[in-house]
Amino acid sequence: MTHWQYVGKIVNTRGIKGEVKVISVTDFPDERFATGALLYVHDEKNSTYHPLTVTGFTRRKTFDCLTFKDYDSINAVEKYKGCSLYVPREQLSELEEGSYYYYQIIGAQVMTDTGTRLGRIKEILSPGANDVWVVETEGKDLLIPYIKDVVKAVDTEKKQVTIHLIPGLIDHED
Structure with missing residues (x-):
């Protein structure tokens, strides 16, 4: 059974090219949202986790902005507004001694x-x-x-x- 670690919430879209605004709660956004990183969007209606591959990450004032592989328009990402992002806990890196998640x-x-x-x-x-x-x-x-x-x-x-x-x-x- 997979244990999921919450890393952020998609709160809105940004522009028309598939970018989303995320309120991040991850300890390591540069690692978690790096190009090629795998995130899972949680669909609460049917309790599924859908994988998304990060293709772009920029930091704005209060948001992190992300783009995903194969999602290149506002129409493709609109359905994820309000959804939470997760990673499997098994995917978390080992931290050096004295550091904790x-x-x-x-x-x-x-x-x-x-x-x-x-x-x-x-x-x-x-x-x-x-x-x-x-x-x-x-x-x-x-x-x-x-x-x-x-x-x-x-x-x-x-x-x-x-x-x-x-x-x-x-x-x-x-």
Whole structure:
């Protein structure tokens, strides 16, 4: 059975030559949308995945624009508006140690190195030099920088992250 990894959504067409606008959620758009890459568009009506081969990729302000082999007109791609794009998880590259796919981190339990449960990672922000993991707690969300002084262990099998609380990480004023 294939496990699918969501990489983006086709939100509109662009021009008349078969180009589509995609809101991308992939960690590696340059690799995922490279010429020759194979993506699968999900047809929700009959739950099928149809392969599309990327022939062009450009980055616009808030969108990635893609073209596909054998789809060279607006009429050919119009039917995919609103559809999601996937790749088989088996197609994902092995990452170097200390790097993770978002799906491996989102939903993980966060524990301190002293055994206190803090909450679950609900999203990942990429504001600059390092990612920031947003932890949903019973109170305010915590923002955990993905740096080695803070993140001590990541167990993707158990979906658990162990962190070290450095001064200033948790606001004690309520």
